[in-house]
Amino acid sequence: MKRGDRLMVPEAEFRSYYGRPVLKRPVWKVPDVPAYLYLGGLAGASSTMALCADLTGRRRLARSGRLAAAVGATASVGALIHDLGRPARFLNMLRVLKPTSPLSVGSWILAPFSALSGAGAASEITGRLPALGRAAATTAGVIAPAMTTYTAVLLADTAVPGWHAAYRELPFLFAGSAVSSAGAVGMLAAPAESGPARRMAVAGAALEFAAGRSMHQRTGLVGEVYRQGRAGAAWRAARVLTGLGAGAALFAGRSRPAVIVSGLCLTAGAVATRYAIFEAGRASVSDPRYTVVPQRDRLDARR
Amino acid sequence: MDSNRLSGPLADPAGEAGYPSDHPDRVGFFTDTSVCIGCKACEVACKEWNLLPEDGLDLTGMSYDNTGALGATTWRHVAFVEQHGSTGSTVDLGMPGMGEDQVRWLMSSDVCKHCTHAACLDVCPTGALIRTEYGTVLVQDDVCNGCGYCVPACPYGVIDIRPDTGGAAKCTMCQDRLGAGLMPACATACPTESIQYGPLDELRDRAGQRVAELHDQGITEARLYGHDPADGVGGDGAFFLLLDEPEVYGLPPDPVVTTRDLPSMWRHAAGAALTAAAVIVGCFVGGKR
Ligand code: SF4
Ligand code: SF4
Numbered sequence: 143m144k145r146g147d148r149l150m151v152p153e154a155e156f157r158s159y160y161g162r163p164v165l166k167r168p169v170w171k172v173p174d175v176p177a178y179l180y181l182g183g184l185a186g187a188s189s190t191m192a193l194c195a196d197l198t199g200r201r202r203l204a205r206s207g208r209l210a211a212a213v214g215a216t217a218s219v220g221a222l223i224h225d226l227g228r229p230a231r232f233l234n235m236l237r238v239l240k241p242t243s244p245l246s247v248g249s250w251i252l253a254p255f256s257a258l259s260g261a262g263a264a265s266e267i268t269g270r271l272p273a274l275g276r277a278a279a280t281t282a283g284v285i286a287p288a289m290t291t292y293t294a295v296l297l298a299d300t301a302v303p304g305w306h307a308a309y310r311e312l313p314f315l316f317a318g319s320a321v322s323s324a325g326a327v328g329m330l331a332a333p334a335e336s337g338p339a340r341r342m343a344v345a346g347a348a349l350e351f352a353a354g355r356s357m358h359q360r361t362g363l364v365g366e367v368y369r370q371g372r373a374g375a376a377w378r379a380a381r382v383l384t385g386l387g388a389g390a391a392l393f394a395g396r397s398r399p400a401v402i403v404s405g406l407c408l409t410a411g412a413v414a415t416r417y418a419i420f421e422a423g424r425a426s427v428s429d430p431r432y433t434v435v436p437q438r439d440r441l442d443a444r445r
Numbered sequence: 446m447d448s449n450r451l452s453g454p455l456a457d458p459a460g461e462a463g464y465p466s467d468h469p470d471r472v473g474f475f476t477d478t479s480v481c482i483g484c485k486a487c488e489v490a491c492k493e494w495n496l497l498p499e500d501g502l503d504l505t506g507m508s509y510d511n512t513g514a515l516g517a518t519t520w521r522h523v524a525f526v527e528q529h530g531s532t533g534s535t536v537d538l539g540m541p542g543m544g545e546d547q548v549r550w551l552m553s554s555d556v557c558k559h560c561t562h563a564a565c566l567d568v569c570p571t572g573a574l575i576r577t578e579y580g581t582v583l584v585q586d587d588v589c590n591g592c593g594y595c596v597p598a599c600p601y602g603v604i605d606i607r608p609d610t611g612g613a614a615k616c617t618m619c620q621d622r623l624g625a626g627l628m629p630a631c632a633t634a635c636p637t638e639s640i641q642y643g644p645l646d647e648l649r650d651r652a653g654q655r656v657a658e659l660h661d662q663g664i665t666e667a668r669l670y671g672h673d674p675a676d677g678v679g680g681d682g683a684f685f686l687l688l689d690e691p692e693v694y695g696l697p698p699d700p701v702v703t704t705r706d707l708p709s710m711w712r713h714a715a716g717a718a719l720t721a722a723a724v725i726v727g728c729f730v731g732g733k734r
Pocket of ligand 1: 560563566598599601
């Protein structure tokens, strides 16, 4: 909404201060933060995939999972640091552990996870200290599921209407998206052992779709921001890409071109999902309607 | 986590934050907008005392409000609401006539609410945001790493990142003046006593009397905002007397500290993480290679 065009706002429905936002827009940047969200999820699910592959004797898949976990976690830290501006600021995050701050808790999940998965991958590549490397990768694989969902709490614990309203579904959406992203990487990197990875691609996408659906149904007026504008376009693109990717994973078998198309679609879909959620939050802040109307309804209902 | 740490009424935020029992009384602002004349003395005094840069002459093109909103360098913001038609009581300001059209001006000096349960303070990962001995909320510039988490967390849209320093900034309630036994600069400068400063309990009593007085005068639309310790943020350290609904002044009608839902959020995240783990394990069990 442009400055000052107060008359565009239907007076009877809701009032605001000249249509100006009530809340401050998140200062987090694109692509840093959507990338951070995607990479963290990918790293987490890949690490658990690697652990399961290791335990079931799928060496190639375990190796790919460990590498994806390390690269994803490191790049996720990198994206966070880029958003913060200086590496020292990431270390500053670790000066206290604050249970009321999802970013503090998240940093304490991310830091050890990236160290462990980095160690696991280093041992995998160099072949040195295999026992230690395996122990590190195993530990990472156990804490990894937390990597797939803490970022959902990070977004949801804000006054941003589009995020907070969806706090029940966002973790499941992120978890599903992370599982299918890791599945995509597994399919691409370990074709001979890709059965579980293909199943992950499909199951993760199904979880993501279910969570997204229930989010739409439950968030009411605020849910509009996931359907409109840029966020809506990215969201629809994500649905199409993830759907195509999962479909291809289901029916492609081991056909190499189909696997490649599937992996790329799923990856692009997961990135688009994160961007859509980020953008929907920003859109919900920019229009005071999403702040004022639900609160006014709540207030009126209490009176 | 004691639930009272995250939401609900809390008699003594400073004591709860660990200050010894002889800490000073909780102080606050009571902004009585019914006497505000929109002179902006508070905005200017705040900038002068706190050495805040000017915001430029970027007129917003709506009413007479040139700053538009609170921000990292605007710690007091005077909202000018121009209402046409008969929307409640009007006071003759001696302005030139504008025909038949009834115009009502509402002015209100907004500020950080120094919430009892401050979302900004809760989510700050570095401990840069602290509760002071006066029960107010303060950013420690040397600790803040500019992560920006406090910005979308604030349910009032107050705190923001300063582009020149990269750190978060907002009203300090003139912490440096309080230590010297002075009032905050804005309250000192306000010529109409629209901004009143003092121990919060006293201010609440005074505000209650003022509303009753206005109601007796027939100004029934007078109401308090942010005074109730049972509201979504546990009550504000800075509260207001308004002459219309909060949203008209750019205030949220029913703000909530979202940390209130944090235990539930973590439960959902844990459930989702376990679901992810179960899905991955399930994909490895019993299938083909
Ligand atoms: S109004 Fe916003 S910035 Fe001020 S104390 Fe409350 S949450 Fe923090
Ligand atoms: S920007 Fe500074 S004050 Fe705000 S949450 Fe981050 S570290 Fe804390």
